[in-house]
Amino acid sequence: LAPPGAPVLVESPTYPGMLAIARAAGLRPVPVPVDRDGVRPELLAQAFRASGARLFVCQPLFQNPTGAVLSADRRPDVLRIAREAGAFVVEDDFVRRLVHADAGPLPRPLATDDPDGVVVHVCSLTKATSPSLRIGCLAARGPVLERLRAIQVVDHLFVPRPLQEAALELVGSPAWPRHLRTVAGELRDRRDALAGALALRLPELAVPHVPVGGYHLWVRLPDGTDERRFVASALREGVALAPGRPYFPAEPPAPYVRLSFV
Numbered sequence: 454l455a456p457p458g459a460p461v462l463v464e465s466p467t468y469p470g471m472l473a474i475a476r477a478a479g480l481r482p483v484p485v486p487v488d489r490d491g492v493r494p495e496l497l498a499q500a501f502r503a504s505g506a507r508l509f510v511c512q513p514l515f516q517n518p519t520g521a522v523l524s525a526d527r528r529p530d531v532l533r534i535a536r537e538a539g540a541f542v543v544e545d546d547f548v549r550r551l552v553h554a555d556a557g558p559l560p561r562p563l564a565t566d567d568p569d570g571v572v573v574h575v576c577s578l579t580k581a582t583s584p585s586l587r588i589g590c591l592a593a594r595g596p597v598l599e600r601l602r603a604i605q606v607v608d609h610l611f612v613p614r615p616l617q618e619a620a621l622e623l624v625g626s627p628a629w630p631r632h633l634r635t636v637a638g639e640l641r642d643r644r645d646a647l648a649g650a651l652a653l654r655l656p657e658l659a660v661p662h663v664p665v666g667g668y669h670l671w672v673r674l675p676d677g678t679d680e681r682r683f684v685a686s687a688l689r690e691g692v693a694l695a696p697g698r699p700y701f702p703a704e705p706p707a708p709y710v711r712l713s714f715v
Protein backbone atom coordinates (compact mmCIF):
# COMPACT_ATOMS: atom_id res chain seq x y z
CA LEU A 454 0.00 0.00 0.00
CA ALA A 455 3.02 2.28 0.23
CA PRO A 456 6.12 2.25 -1.97
CA PRO A 457 9.64 2.08 -0.49
CA GLY A 458 10.73 5.44 0.84
CA ALA A 459 7.14 6.57 1.51
CA PRO A 460 6.08 7.94 4.89
CA VAL A 461 3.68 5.88 7.00
CA LEU A 462 1.84 7.40 9.94
CA VAL A 463 2.10 5.33 13.11
CA GLU A 464 0.79 5.90 16.59
CA SER A 465 3.28 7.08 19.17
CA PRO A 466 4.00 5.05 21.20
CA THR A 467 3.36 1.89 19.20
CA TYR A 468 4.33 -1.77 18.85
CA PRO A 469 8.08 -1.95 18.05
CA GLY A 470 7.40 -4.85 15.67
CA MET A 471 5.31 -2.48 13.56
CA LEU A 472 8.16 0.02 13.41
CA ALA A 473 10.56 -2.78 12.44
CA ILE A 474 8.23 -4.01 9.68
CA ALA A 475 7.79 -0.49 8.32
CA ARG A 476 11.52 0.16 8.30
CA ALA A 477 12.27 -3.25 6.74
CA ALA A 478 9.84 -2.35 3.93
CA GLY A 479 11.78 0.88 3.38
CA LEU A 480 8.98 3.03 4.82
CA ARG A 481 9.51 6.06 7.01
CA PRO A 482 7.44 5.92 10.24
CA VAL A 483 5.99 9.31 11.18
CA PRO A 484 4.70 9.49 14.77
CA VAL A 485 1.21 10.69 15.71
CA PRO A 486 0.63 10.96 19.46
CA VAL A 487 -1.91 8.78 21.27
CA ASP A 488 -3.67 9.65 24.52
CA ARG A 489 -6.06 7.52 26.57
CA ASP A 490 -8.79 7.99 23.92
CA GLY A 491 -6.56 6.79 21.12
CA VAL A 492 -4.92 8.73 18.32
CA ARG A 493 -5.44 12.50 18.45
CA PRO A 494 -7.42 13.50 15.33
CA GLU A 495 -6.11 17.07 15.02
CA LEU A 496 -2.54 15.78 15.09
CA LEU A 497 -3.42 13.03 12.63
CA ALA A 498 -4.75 15.59 10.14
CA GLN A 499 -1.66 17.72 10.65
CA ALA A 500 0.65 14.72 10.14
CA PHE A 501 -1.09 13.77 6.88
CA ARG A 502 -0.71 17.36 5.64
CA ALA A 503 2.92 17.70 6.70
CA SER A 504 4.15 14.29 5.51
CA GLY A 505 1.98 13.58 2.46
CA ALA A 506 1.54 10.03 3.83
CA ARG A 507 -1.06 7.77 2.22
CA LEU A 508 -1.11 5.17 4.98
CA PHE A 509 -1.90 5.18 8.70
CA VAL A 510 -1.43 2.14 10.93
CA CYS A 511 -3.83 2.26 13.83
CA GLN A 512 -4.73 0.05 16.80
CA PRO A 513 -8.19 1.28 17.83
CA LEU A 514 -8.69 -1.39 20.51
CA PHE A 515 -6.40 -1.85 23.53
CA GLN A 516 -3.49 -0.19 21.84
CA ASN A 517 -0.03 -1.65 22.43
CA PRO A 518 1.51 -0.33 24.65
CA THR A 519 -0.92 2.23 26.17
CA GLY A 520 -4.06 0.05 26.30
CA ALA A 521 -6.02 3.02 24.86
CA VAL A 522 -9.32 2.45 23.08
CA LEU A 523 -10.18 4.89 20.28
CA SER A 524 -13.17 6.81 21.65
CA ALA A 525 -16.57 6.77 19.92
CA ASP A 526 -16.36 10.46 18.98
CA ARG A 527 -12.90 10.09 17.42
CA ARG A 528 -13.74 7.10 15.22
CA PRO A 529 -15.58 9.08 12.50
CA ASP A 530 -12.87 11.76 12.62
CA VAL A 531 -10.12 9.23 11.93
CA LEU A 532 -12.00 7.81 8.95
CA ARG A 533 -12.87 11.24 7.57
CA ILE A 534 -9.31 12.53 7.93
CA ALA A 535 -7.87 9.47 6.18
CA ARG A 536 -10.45 9.68 3.40
CA GLU A 537 -9.73 13.38 2.86
CA ALA A 538 -6.01 12.62 2.69
CA GLY A 539 -6.64 9.91 0.08
CA ALA A 540 -5.06 7.44 2.51
CA PHE A 541 -5.68 3.90 3.73
CA VAL A 542 -5.96 2.94 7.39
CA VAL A 543 -4.54 -0.41 8.46
CA GLU A 544 -6.57 -1.41 11.50
CA ASP A 545 -4.38 -3.70 13.59
CA ASP A 546 -7.05 -5.43 15.69
CA PHE A 547 -4.48 -7.68 17.32
CA VAL A 548 -5.94 -8.22 20.77
CA ARG A 549 -9.73 -8.28 20.44
CA ARG A 550 -9.82 -11.83 21.81
CA LEU A 551 -7.85 -10.83 24.91
CA VAL A 552 -10.66 -8.77 26.37
CA HIS A 553 -10.93 -8.96 30.18
CA ALA A 554 -13.94 -10.52 31.90
CA ASP A 555 -15.08 -7.16 33.35
CA ALA A 556 -14.87 -5.20 30.10
CA GLY A 557 -18.48 -4.99 28.93
CA PRO A 558 -19.35 -4.78 25.23
CA LEU A 559 -16.49 -3.87 22.90
CA PRO A 560 -16.58 -1.30 20.12
CA ARG A 561 -16.86 -2.98 16.74
CA PRO A 562 -13.88 -2.91 14.40
CA LEU A 563 -13.37 0.48 12.77
CA ALA A 564 -13.72 -1.29 9.42
CA THR A 565 -17.42 -1.81 10.11
CA ASP A 566 -17.96 1.99 10.03
CA ASP A 567 -16.19 2.32 6.69
CA PRO A 568 -18.32 1.99 3.55
CA ASP A 569 -15.56 3.24 1.23
CA GLY A 570 -12.75 0.70 1.47
CA VAL A 571 -10.47 3.04 3.41
CA VAL A 572 -9.80 0.52 6.20
CA VAL A 573 -7.86 -2.72 5.90
CA HIS A 574 -8.65 -4.83 8.95
CA VAL A 575 -6.07 -7.34 10.21
CA CYS A 576 -6.23 -9.75 13.13
CA SER A 577 -4.74 -13.08 14.11
CA LEU A 578 -5.24 -16.08 16.34
CA THR A 579 -1.82 -16.05 17.93
CA LYS A 580 -2.55 -13.92 20.98
CA ALA A 581 -5.45 -16.06 22.19
CA THR A 582 -3.79 -19.36 21.31
CA SER A 583 -0.06 -19.68 20.75
CA PRO A 584 2.64 -17.60 19.06
CA SER A 585 3.27 -20.63 16.83
CA LEU A 586 -0.27 -20.68 15.43
CA ARG A 587 0.61 -18.18 12.76
CA ILE A 588 -2.78 -17.72 11.19
CA GLY A 589 -3.94 -14.21 10.44
CA CYS A 590 -6.95 -12.71 8.74
CA LEU A 591 -7.26 -9.66 6.53
CA ALA A 592 -10.51 -7.99 5.51
CA ALA A 593 -10.75 -5.19 2.95
CA ARG A 594 -13.09 -4.02 0.25
CA GLY A 595 -12.88 -2.18 -3.05
CA PRO A 596 -9.72 -1.53 -5.05
CA VAL A 597 -7.42 -2.08 -2.08
CA LEU A 598 -8.74 -5.62 -1.74
CA GLU A 599 -7.77 -6.35 -5.35
CA ARG A 600 -4.28 -5.00 -4.77
CA LEU A 601 -3.86 -7.05 -1.61
CA ARG A 602 -5.34 -10.16 -3.20
CA ALA A 603 -2.63 -10.12 -5.85
CA ILE A 604 0.06 -10.17 -3.15
CA GLN A 605 -1.83 -12.69 -1.04
CA VAL A 606 -1.72 -15.27 -3.83
CA VAL A 607 2.01 -15.49 -3.18
CA ASP A 608 1.81 -15.27 0.62
CA HIS A 609 -0.74 -18.05 0.87
CA LEU A 610 1.66 -20.56 -0.60
CA PHE A 611 3.50 -20.34 2.71
CA VAL A 612 0.74 -20.91 5.25
CA PRO A 613 1.01 -24.66 5.94
CA ARG A 614 -2.22 -26.54 5.29
CA PRO A 615 -2.11 -28.55 8.59
CA LEU A 616 -1.85 -25.25 10.49
CA GLN A 617 -4.88 -23.91 8.65
CA GLU A 618 -6.85 -27.11 9.37
CA ALA A 619 -5.86 -26.99 13.06
CA ALA A 620 -6.97 -23.36 13.33
CA LEU A 621 -10.32 -24.13 11.72
CA GLU A 622 -10.92 -27.07 14.02
CA LEU A 623 -10.03 -24.97 17.05
CA VAL A 624 -12.29 -21.99 16.37
CA GLY A 625 -15.14 -24.31 15.34
CA SER A 626 -15.02 -26.40 18.50
CA PRO A 627 -17.31 -25.88 21.52
CA ALA A 628 -14.15 -25.55 23.61
CA TRP A 629 -13.21 -22.28 21.84
CA PRO A 630 -15.71 -19.95 23.57
CA ARG A 631 -14.93 -21.70 26.87
CA HIS A 632 -11.24 -21.09 26.32
CA LEU A 633 -11.85 -17.40 25.59
CA ARG A 634 -13.94 -17.06 28.76
CA THR A 635 -11.17 -18.67 30.83
CA VAL A 636 -8.57 -16.37 29.28
CA ALA A 637 -10.79 -13.32 29.97
CA GLY A 638 -11.16 -14.22 33.65
CA GLU A 639 -7.48 -14.98 34.06
CA LEU A 640 -6.42 -11.72 32.42
CA ARG A 641 -8.74 -9.70 34.68
CA ASP A 642 -7.31 -11.39 37.80
CA ARG A 643 -3.70 -10.96 36.71
CA ARG A 644 -4.27 -7.31 35.71
CA ASP A 645 -5.77 -6.58 39.14
CA ALA A 646 -2.93 -8.39 40.90
CA LEU A 647 -0.31 -6.39 39.01
CA ALA A 648 -2.07 -3.01 39.30
CA GLY A 649 -2.73 -3.65 43.00
CA ALA A 650 0.88 -4.63 43.70
CA LEU A 651 2.18 -1.54 41.88
CA ALA A 652 -0.12 0.79 43.83
CA LEU A 653 0.96 -0.81 47.10
CA ARG A 654 4.69 -1.23 46.57
CA LEU A 655 5.66 1.36 43.96
CA PRO A 656 3.18 4.24 44.39
CA GLU A 657 5.72 6.63 42.84
CA LEU A 658 5.15 4.99 39.44
CA ALA A 659 2.29 6.38 37.39
CA VAL A 660 -0.05 4.00 35.57
CA PRO A 661 -1.91 6.44 33.31
CA HIS A 662 -4.52 3.87 32.26
CA VAL A 663 -5.52 0.40 33.48
CA PRO A 664 -7.02 -1.27 30.40
CA VAL A 665 -9.80 -3.87 30.29
CA GLY A 666 -8.14 -5.77 27.46
CA GLY A 667 -4.70 -6.91 26.43
CA TYR A 668 -1.94 -8.21 28.60
CA HIS A 669 0.21 -5.36 29.82
CA LEU A 670 0.37 -2.11 31.75
CA TRP A 671 2.18 0.96 30.44
CA VAL A 672 3.94 2.62 33.32
CA ARG A 673 5.51 6.05 33.44
CA LEU A 674 8.71 6.25 35.49
CA PRO A 675 9.55 9.36 37.49
CA ASP A 676 11.26 12.06 35.41
CA GLY A 677 15.00 11.60 35.22
CA THR A 678 14.86 7.83 35.79
CA ASP A 679 17.39 5.92 33.71
CA GLU A 680 15.04 3.54 31.94
CA ARG A 681 17.74 1.09 30.89
CA ARG A 682 19.21 0.81 34.40
CA PHE A 683 15.71 0.40 35.84
CA VAL A 684 14.97 -2.46 33.42
CA ALA A 685 18.39 -4.08 34.02
CA SER A 686 17.99 -4.00 37.81
CA ALA A 687 14.46 -5.43 37.56
CA LEU A 688 15.84 -8.25 35.44
CA ARG A 689 18.52 -8.96 38.08
CA GLU A 690 15.66 -9.39 40.58
CA GLY A 691 13.97 -11.84 38.21
CA VAL A 692 11.38 -9.40 36.84
CA ALA A 693 11.26 -9.15 33.04
CA LEU A 694 9.88 -5.91 31.66
CA ALA A 695 10.22 -4.00 28.44
CA PRO A 696 11.88 -0.58 28.25
CA GLY A 697 9.65 2.14 26.79
CA ARG A 698 12.08 3.64 24.32
CA PRO A 699 11.65 1.09 21.46
CA TYR A 700 7.90 1.89 21.44
CA PHE A 701 8.56 5.44 20.29
CA PRO A 702 9.25 6.13 16.60
CA ALA A 703 11.16 9.28 17.64
CA GLU A 704 12.53 10.73 20.89
CA PRO A 705 10.43 9.54 23.90
CA PRO A 706 8.72 12.30 25.91
CA ALA A 707 9.45 10.54 29.24
CA PRO A 708 10.84 7.26 30.60
CA TYR A 709 8.37 4.35 30.47
CA VAL A 710 8.28 0.59 30.94
CA ARG A 711 5.78 -1.99 29.75
CA LEU A 712 4.83 -4.65 32.29
CA SER A 713 3.28 -7.80 30.95
CA PHE A 714 0.94 -9.97 33.02
CA VAL A 715 0.96 -13.11 30.89
Ligand SMILES: Cc1ncc(COP(=O)(O)O)c(C=O)c1O
Binds near residue numbers: 545577589
Ligand atom coordinates in the same frame (compact mmCIF):
# COMPACT_ATOMS: atom_id res chain seq x y z
C1 LIG B 1 0.04 -4.26 18.09
C2 LIG B 1 0.47 -5.59 17.61
N1 LIG B 1 0.20 -5.94 16.36
C3 LIG B 1 0.57 -7.13 15.86
C4 LIG B 1 1.26 -8.03 16.64
C5 LIG B 1 1.69 -9.32 16.02
O1 LIG B 1 0.76 -10.28 16.22
P1 LIG B 1 0.99 -11.80 15.74
O2 LIG B 1 1.60 -12.49 16.92
O3 LIG B 1 -0.35 -12.25 15.45
O4 LIG B 1 1.90 -11.76 14.58
C6 LIG B 1 1.58 -7.72 17.95
C7 LIG B 1 2.32 -8.65 18.79
O5 LIG B 1 2.65 -8.38 19.91
C8 LIG B 1 1.17 -6.47 18.44
O6 LIG B 1 1.45 -6.10 19.70
